[in-house]
Amino acid sequence: MDDGSVILKTRPVSEPVALLAPPAPERKAWKRQRLAAVLSPIILIVGWTLLSRSGWFPAEIVVPPEVLWKTFVTYWSNGQLPDHLTGSLGRLFGGYLIGAGIGIALGTLMGVSKQAEAYVLPGFHIMRQLPTVALIPAFIMIFGVGETVKLVLVAKATALPVALAAFQGVKGIPRTWLDVARIHRIPALTQFTHVIVPASLPVLVQGLRTALARSWMVLVAAELLVADSGIGQMMEWGRQTFRLDLVLIGVVITGLIGFTLDKGFRALERLLTRGSRRQEA
Amino acid sequence: MTGFNSSRRGVLAGGFAAALGVALSGCSVSKDKAGITTLKIAVVSSFAGQKVRLSGLDYVVDKFGWLREGLEKRGIKLEYFPAPNSAVGPIVNEAFANHQIQFAGYSDLPSIILNASNTTGKTKLVLPGNPSDSYLVVPVGSTARSIEDLKGKRLAIHRGRPWELPLLRLLTSKGLTYDDFQIFNINPDAGAAAVATGGVDGLFTISAFGLEDKGVAKIIWSTADQALDWKSWGGQWVSRTFLSEQPDIAQLVVDSYVRAAHWISDEKNKDEIVLLGTRNGTPEHIVRRTYDQSNISWKDRWSPRFPPELYTHYREASAFAKQNGIITGDVDVDALLDDSLVEKALKTLSLETYWDASKFKAGA
Numbered sequence: 001m002d003d004g005s006v007i008l009k010t011r012p013v014s015e016p017v018a019l020l021a022p023p024a025p026e027r028k029a030w031k032r033q034r035l036a037a038v039l040s041p042i043i044l045i046v047g048w049t050l051l052s053r054s055g056w057f058p059a060e061i062v063v064p065p066e067v068l069w070k071t072f073v074t075y076w077s078n079g080q081l082p083d084h085l086t087g088s089l090g091r092l093f094g095g096y097l098i099g100a101g102i103g104i105a106l107g108t109l110m111g112v113s114k115q116a117e118a119y120v121l122p123g124f125h126i127m128r129q130l131p132t133v134a135l136i137p138a139f140i141m142i143f144g145v146g147e148t149v150k151l152v153l154v155a156k157a158t159a160l161p162v163a164l165a166a167f168q169g170v171k172g173i174p175r176t177w178l179d180v181a182r183i184h185r186i187p188a189l190t191q192f193t194h195v196i197v198p199a200s201l202p203v204l205v206q207g208l209r210t211a212l213a214r215s216w217m218v219l220v221a222a223e224l225l226v227a228d229s230g231i232g233q234m235m236e237w238g239r240q241t242f243r244l245d246l247v248l249i250g251v252v253i254t255g256l257i258g259f260t261l262d263k264g265f266r267a268l269e270r271l272l273t274r275g276s277r278r279q280e281a
Numbered sequence: 282m283t284g285f286n287s288s289r290r291g292v293l294a295g296g297f298a299a300a301l302g303v304a305l306s307g308c309s310v311s312k313d314k315a316g317i318t319t320l321k322i323a324v325v326s327s328f329a330g331q332k333v334r335l336s337g338l339d340y341v342v343d344k345f346g347w348l349r350e351g352l353e354k355r356g357i358k359l360e361y362f363p364a365p366n367s368a369v370g371p372i373v374n375e376a377f378a379n380h381q382i383q384f385a386g387y388s389d390l391p392s393i394i395l396n397a398s399n400t401t402g403k404t405k406l407v408l409p410g411n412p413s414d415s416y417l418v419v420p421v422g423s424t425a426r427s428i429e430d431l432k433g434k435r436l437a438i439h440r441g442r443p444w445e446l447p448l449l450r451l452l453t454s455k456g457l458t459y460d461d462f463q464i465f466n467i468n469p470d471a472g473a474a475a476v477a478t479g480g481v482d483g484l485f486t487i488s489a490f491g492l493e494d495k496g497v498a499k500i501i502w503s504t505a506d507q508a509l510d511w512k513s514w515g516g517q518w519v520s521r522t523f524l525s526e527q528p529d530i531a532q533l534v535v536d537s538y539v540r541a542a543h544w545i546s547d548e549k550n551k552d553e554i555v556l557l558g559t560r561n562g563t564p565e566h567i568v569r570r571t572y573d574q575s576n577i578s579w580k581d582r583w584s585p586r587f588p589p590e591l592y593t594h595y596r597e598a599s600a601f602a603k604q605n606g607i608i609t610g611d612v613d614v615d616a617l618l619d620d621s622l623v624e625k626a627l628k629t630l631s632l633e634t635y636w637d638a639s640k641f642k643a644g645a
Contacts, residue, residue, distance in 0.1 A: 058378050060400045137474050144480030145437065145465045226467045226475075233466065239371045240441025241607055242378075242394045 063245045068252075071245040080234075085253070087229040091147065092219050095154025099215065100208060102155065103162025107204075108196065110163070111170025124163060132157045132218045136225055145226050150219065157218040158211040165207020169200025202272050209265035216258050231257075317523075320352055320530065323362040323373045323385035327561055333361045336557045337411070338517075338583075339386060341541035348537035357530065367468060370394065370442065378402035383523040384534055386410060388443035388515030390607070393599050396617055397608035403521045405619045406595075407531070408538050408585050410516035412509055412577065415444040416489035417451070417502040420479045426501055429455055434482035436462040437472040441607060443513040447504050448485045449601045450511060459605075473498075487513070490567040505574050510594035524619075532622055539585045539626040543635065546583040584636040585627070587620040 045065055051057065052064040059067070075081040106124075110117040132153055143149040173196065181191045223232025231250050238246030327334050335343050339361070342348050349359045362382050364372040370391025376382045378400045385404075396403050419425045425434075428451055438448055452458060467475065469486050476484040477497035484498070492498035504511045517538055524531045545554055551572075558568035572579070592614060599612040627633050 058380075058401055060378050060398060061375060137470060140467075140471050140474045140480060141478045144478070145435070145467055145471065145475045146480075226465070226471050228463075228465055236466070237440065239368070240391075240394075242371070242374045242391075242398050242400075244375075 060242065061244055063248055068245055068248055072249050075246070075249070081249075081253075084229055084231050084234045087227075087233075088219060088223065088231045089257075091150045091230065092154060092216055095151040095219070096158050096212060096215050098151065099155035099158025100162050100211065103159040103207075103211070104166050104204070106159070107163035107166025107168075107207075108170055108192075108200075110167045111200070112196070117167075121167070124160060127156075128160050128164070132214075133221050136222055140226060149226065150222055153222045154215045154219050157215040161211040161214065162204070162207050165204050165210075166200065169203035169207075170196055172203060173199040202269070205265065205269050205272060209262060209269060212261050212265060213258055216254070216261060220254050317357060317383065317527065317530075319358045319360050320384070320534070321360050321362045321376075321382040322534070323364050323376060323382045323387070325366060325369050325387060326361070326363040327366070333363045334560060335361065336560075337386075337554065338538050338541045338545065340554075340557055341544055342537045345541070345544075347540055348534060351533045351537065352530070355530070367470075374402075377404055377518075377520055380520065380522065383520050383531075385518050386516065387518065388413075388513050389595065389598050390441065390443045390446050390513075390602065392515065392518055392617075393595070393602050393612055394441070394608055397599070397602070397610040397612050399610070401522070404518040404617075405521055405524060406516050406617060407519050407524075407535055407619050407622045408517040408542075409514060409587060409591055411582055412512035412514045413487060414504045414512060414571075414574075415447045415485060415487050416500045416504075417448075418476055418484050418486060418489045418492055418498040418500050419482065420476055421497055421499055422479075423482065423499070425483065428452065428457065428483075428502060431483045432457065432461050434462060435465060435480075436483045436485065437465040437467050437475055437481040438485045439468050439472065440464075440466045442469075443515065444485060444487050445607070446598050446601055447507075447511055447513065449605055450597075451502065453601070490570055491563065494564070494567060505576065509577075509588070509590040510597060512594075514591060514594050532625060535622040536626045536629060539623060539632065540630060542583040542585050543630065543632055546580045546636075548579055551579055581636065584638070585623045586636050586638040587618060587623065588638045592618060 048062070049065050052059065052062045056062075063071075072081070106120060110120050110124075135156070136149075136153065139149050139152060143152050177195055177199065178191070181195050186194070219230075220232040220235075223230035224236045225232075227233040231253055235247045235250035235254075238244065238250065322339070324333065324335060324339050326336070352359050362376060362385075364376075364385070364387070369387050373382070373385045373387050374391055374395040377385065377395060378398075380402055392404060392406065417428060419431070425431050438445055452461075465472075465475070465481055469488060472481070472484045472486060473488070473492055475481040477492065477495075486492075489498070489500050489503070493500055504513075517535070519531050519534070544550060555565060555568050555572065558571075559565050572582070595612075595614045595617060599608070599614060602608045603611070627635070
């Protein structure tokens with residue numbers, strides 16, 4: 001029971017940030033990383049500016065940053081870019097929530113039940129090998145070209161890694177913890193909420209993070225092929241109409257959103273793992 | 282640890298320098314406009330192994346080796362630059378803008394888009410190609426019989442592709458706009474899957490016979506019965522820079538293509554061309570139907586001449602593209618179409634009277 005209670009204490013997500021500050025040597029490395037994080041985009045922008053001014057590439061292909069900025073401002077102020085963004089993010093979060101829900105439920109079920117594992121896991125491994133993008137034409141035939149197909153694609157891209165992470169997370173819980181819980185006749189629901197969920201959370205969050213990044217890429221790819229709005233669609237239209245400035249803005253926004261989502265999840269992951277490390281120390 | 286970091290930094294810096302070097306060297310090749318050592322012609326193509334699979338005029342030019350031999354005498358290599366079916370326009374336009382190719386065979390709207398931009402890679406149409414048809418198809422069980430019946434419903438079109446122009450024209454002729462429909466901008470394969478399963482109520486496409494053949498969709502309208510200027514009408518385009526710098530090589534290309542057009546236009550060679558069309562898996566009867574259903578004769582279909590309808594077509598197409606926000610700049614159609622090379626080729630090959638531009642008009 002002791003082990004289980006440690007887990008309960010170590011997992012609160014709302015732990016004060018001050019307690020999580022890294023120790024001194026780590027802080028130095030952390031500062032270096034922060035500097036690199038600020039410097040690398042600056043280097044990229046300066047390099048891009050130099051390349052666009054070099055005359056080596058036509059300005060229509062390597063679009064100068066100031067032109068990109070102008071296009072960005074125009075498309076932002078005329079409402080087109082916010083519309084595309086809202087469309088894409090709405091699909092992403094909608095599909096992600098559905099996929100994550102299914103993934104967590106199935107993964108946990110496989111983790112706690114040998115029978116469920118035997119039935120579901122082989123199918124999951126087969127599905128995992130199928131690139132979601134390759135399924136787009138088949139999904140269009142089944143789900144049409146409306147919003148459903150995009151939600152299903154995102155949900156599929158999310159559900160598989162989340163299910164596997166949940167499965168691994170639950171499988172990784174030391175047998176003794178569950179045995180102790182059983183000996184103390186803790187009800188199944190309490191076992192689930194107080195032992196299984198907190199113990200498998202770090203692995204699960206990692207899976208949720210991977211899934212979000214993957215879903216975002218799948219969504220943009222799907223929007224390139226089938227959509228009436230969204231960042232992918234804006235890029236597709238830009239490419240067809242030889243507006244590479246629009247394509248590049250789409251690329252930058254896709255990258256920034258992917259980066260932000262990943263950073264957010266990493267912070268959450270750190271919060272959880274540091275908590276447990278501190279407790280172990 | 283420091284050693285590892287510095288060596289890693291070294292590797293990174295080396296990698297960056299190498300990447301930049303490769304980018305710049307590729308760039309310097311593409312910028313080598315004058316005195317080319319390789320002539321690159323972009324073709325809409327599939328691959329057979331590593332080899333580009335040619336069709337139509339490109340196939341005949343290659344089969345007889347006229348161009349390859351003519352270029353070899355001048356120390357120039359001939360290379361085909363394949364543009365996959367899914368993104369012909371963007372790939373060819375980017376290649377012209379980057380001065381990577383000198384010639385390309387592709388259609389009207391993407392070339393209008395390129396020439397309406399501020400690029401230094403502008404082009405000219407020096408040999409008109411086969412006018413091709415577009416179709417409005419609906420699911421087989423649909424009761425729709427015209428575009429008006431699809432008002433308020435789901436219509437699929439791959440926007441920015443050549444067949445968007447006849448659709449815009451059809452809509453305008455009926456007093457309709459995109460706002461009257463729920464438009465889905467999807468590629469032809471996705472569009473075909475969607476119309477087959479009733480995911481959309483209508484699809485505007487260039488590949489309709491296969492869908493009708495499989496019994497999953499039916500054609501309710503096509504440009505086949507319309508005047509010539511309704512059709513998609515591209516051809517061989519040349520980089521303006523290249524044309525002004527090496528007009529003799531450009532003329533050699535046009536001579537070879539006119540020779541090929543003359544060879545194909547003979548009815549006895551039709552079967553060979555039809556068979557070529559089946560190599561991508563299209564059944565022979567569909568390839569034949571595509572050629573035969575048109576109101577243009579086999580001979581005139583391959584005419585390299587510039588009939589008056591071609592000029593009208595490009596004027597109207599540019600205006601439609603601008604009205605619908607596909608382009609923002611203007612296109613000077615007189616600078617876009619250049620019949621001088623074809624006329625010279627016809628004279629050189631003694632074919633001045635073989636095709637008649639006015640007959641072409643009558644055929645339509």
